[in-house]
Amino acid sequence: MSDKPEYSQAESEVVAGTKKRSCARHCGRFWWVYVILFIGFVVVAVPLTIFVIVPKIAQKKMNEAHLEIQGVNILQTESNAYHMEINSTITTDGAIKANIDAFEGEMYLEDYEPHTAFATLLFPKTNANKHQVVNVSQDINITDLKAFTRFNVWFHNNETVRITINGKTKVQPHGLDRKYGVTFKKTLTVNGLNHFDGTEVTDGHISLENDDDGHNFNGTVNIPNASVFTLDIGNVSFTNFIGDENVGTLYIENLLLKPGDNNLNITATMNQISILSAVRKQPYCKTGILPFKLLGKSVENNGDDLSYFAAALASANQTVNIDIGSIVENDLGTTVKCEDD
Numbered sequence: 001m002s003d004k005p006e007y008s009q010a011e012s013e014v015v016a017g018t019k020k021r022s023c024a025r026h027c028g029r030f031w032w033v034y035v036i037l038f039i040g041f042v043v044v045a046v047p048l049t050i051f052v053i054v055p056k057i058a059q060k061k062m063n064e065a066h067l068e069i070q071g072v073n074i075l076q077t078e079s080n081a082y083h084m085e086i087n088s089t090i091t092t093d094g095a096i097k098a099n100i101d102a103f104e105g106e107m108y109l110e111d112y113e114p115h116t117a118f119a120t121l122l123f124p125k126t127n128a129n130k131h132q133v134v135n136v137s138q139d140i141n142i143t144d145l146k147a148f149t150r151f152n153v154w155f156h157n158n159e160t161v162r163i164t165i166n167g168k169t170k171v172q173p174h175g176l177d178r179k180y181g182v183t184f185k186k187t188l189t190v191n192g193l194n195h196f197d198g199t200e201v202t203d204g205h206i207s208l209e210n211d212d213d214g215h216n217f218n219g220t221v222n223i224p225n226a227s228v229f230t231l232d233i234g235n236v237s238f239t240n241f242i243g244d245e246n247v248g249t250l251y252i253e254n255l256l257l258k259p260g261d262n263n264l265n266i267t268a269t270m271n272q273i274s275i276l277s278a279v280r281k282q283p284y285c286k287t288g289i290l291p292f293k294l295l296g297k298s299v300e301n302n303g304d305d306l307s308y309f310a311a312a313l314a315s316a317n318q319t320v321n322i323d324i325g326s327i328v329e330n331d332l333g334t335t336v337k338c339e340d341d
C-alpha cells in the first residue's frame, strides 16, 4: 500500500514523458495545421476588425460627438435664395485620430413628418479632435419653398425648435488606408423667436396730420430675440388690430434681427378716431394702455417679396401694449377719460 504513491508517481512521469514526446512528434508532424489555424485567424480576425469592428467604432464615435451651434446668420435674403452662415463646434472624446470627409447635410424639422429638408449645407472636412470649430458660409437656393416657409413659421411661433442635420460621410482613421462610410445625424434644440414675446413700444408720438410718407405715428420698439439667429428680414409691415378692428398699419424699415435686444424705429398709419374711441372705453380708459395686435402683412427686401418671412409673421398675432393715454396727453394735450364719466 505504502509504495503505491511512488509507483503512481513513476507511472505518471512515464506517462508525461510519453506525452511530451508524442506532442513533439505530433507538433513536428502537424505544424502545418497550426500555420493554417494562424492564417485562418488572421484571415478572419483582421477583416472582422477592418470591415466590422472599426466601422462600428467609427459610427459609435460619430454618434457620441456633440454638435453645438453658436450662431446662425440668414443674410442677403431674396425670394428664392439667401446666404447662410453657421458657427458651430463639434466635441468628441478625442480617443481616435481620424479624418472626416466634407459632406452634404440636410436640415429638417425633427417634429414634422415627413422629414423634408428645408436647406442642404456643405459641411467642411474635419478631424475627430476633441474640440473643433466648424464654420459654414454658403449661398443657398431655396429648392423647397414650402419646407423653408414651414421652418420659418415654426421658428417664429415656438419657444424652441428641434432641427436635425443629417448626412452621409466617410471617416479615415489614422494609420488605416481605407475610409468608412458613416452617418452624421444630430438633432439640436434651438431657441425660436417665440412670437417675439416681450416686444415693447416706447417713445410713441401721435400727430393729427400725416407726414410726407402718410404716417401719423412713430416710436421705438424693442424686439427681444432669444435665438442665436440673425435674420435679414428687410422692410416689414404689420396690420394693427384693437380687438377685432383693423386700426392701421405699422412699419419697420431695414429690420436686421439680431440675437438679444433689437431697438428699432417704427412708424405707423393709424386710424386715430378708432384708437381715441377705443382708449376711452373700459377697461382701457383706466390706464390709457391699449393692447394692439400685430399681424405680419408684407416683407420686402431690396425689392424682393420674402414670402417665407411674411408667412411666419402672419401666422400669429403678437400683442403689444402701447400707452396711448400718455401719448395723447403729451402730443395732443388732452387727457383720456372714460366715455361714461
Ligand SMILES: *[C@@H]1O[C@H](CO)[C@@H](O)[C@H](O)[C@H]1NC(C)=O
Pocket: 070, 071, 072, 073, 085, 086, 087
Ligand atoms: C461667426 O463668428 C465670427 C467671428 O466671431 C462672426 O463675425 C460671425 O458673425 C459669426 N457668424 C455667425 C453665423 O454666428
Ligand SMILES: *[C@@H]1O[C@H](CO)[C@@H](O)[C@H](O)[C@H]1NC(C)=O
Pocket: 070, 071, 087, 088, 133, 134, 135
Ligand atoms: C468661427 O466661429 C467662431 C465663433 O463660433 C469664431 O470665433 C471664429 O472666428 C469663426 N471663424 C471664422 C473663420 O469665421
Ligand SMILES: *[C@@H]1O[C@H](CO)[C@@H](O)[C@H](O)[C@H]1NC(C)=O
Pocket: 139, 140, 141
Ligand atoms: C442657384 O441658382 C443659380 C441659378 O438659378 C445658380 O447660378 C447658382 O449656382 C445656384 N447656387 C447654388 C448654391 O446652388
Ligand SMILES: *[C@@H]1O[C@H](CO)[C@@H](O)[C@H](O)[C@H]1NC(C)=O
Pocket: 111, 153, 154, 155, 157, 158, 159, 160, 161, 162, 315
Ligand atoms: C411649432 O409651431 C408650429 C406652428 O405654429 C406648431 O404647429 C408646432 O406644433 C410647434 N411645434 C413645437 C415642437 O412646438
Ligand SMILES: *[C@@H]1O[C@H](CO)[C@@H](O)[C@H](O)[C@H]1NC(C)=O
Pocket: 205, 206, 207, 217, 218, 219
Ligand atoms: C415723430 O413724431 C413727432 C410728432 O409728430 C415728430 O415731431 C417727430 O419728428 C417724429 N420723429 C420721427 C423720428 O419721425
Ligand SMILES: *[C@@H]1O[C@H](CO)[C@@H](O)[C@H](O)[C@H]1NC(C)=O
Pocket: 241, 243, 244, 245, 293, 295, 314, 315, 316, 317
Ligand atoms: C389676428 O387677430 C385678428 C383680429 O382679431 C384676427 O382676425 C386674425 O384671424 C388673427 N390672426 C391669426 C393668425 O391669429
Ligand SMILES: *[C@@H]1O[C@H](CO)[C@@H](O)[C@H](O)[C@H]1NC(C)=O
Pocket: 263, 264, 265
Ligand atoms: C431712429 O430715429 C432716430 C431719430 O430720427 C435716429 O436718430 C436713429 O438713428 C434711428 N435709429 C435707427 C436704428 O434707424
Ligand SMILES: *[C@@H]1O[C@H](CO)[C@@H](O)[C@H](O)[C@H]1NC(C)=O
Pocket: 234, 235, 253, 254, 300, 301, 302, 303
Ligand atoms: C425699405 O424702404 C425704404 C423706403 O421705401 C427704402 O429706401 C429701403 O431701401 C428699403 N429697404 C430694404 C432693405 O428694402
Ligand SMILES: CC(=O)N[C@H]1CO[C@H](CO)[C@@H](O)[C@@H]1O
Pocket: 197, 198, 224, 225, 226, 227, 228, 259, 260, 261
Ligand atoms: C426675451 C428674451 O428671451 N431675450 C433674450 C434675447 O437674447 C439674449 C441673448 O441672446 C438673451 O440674453 C435675452 O434673455
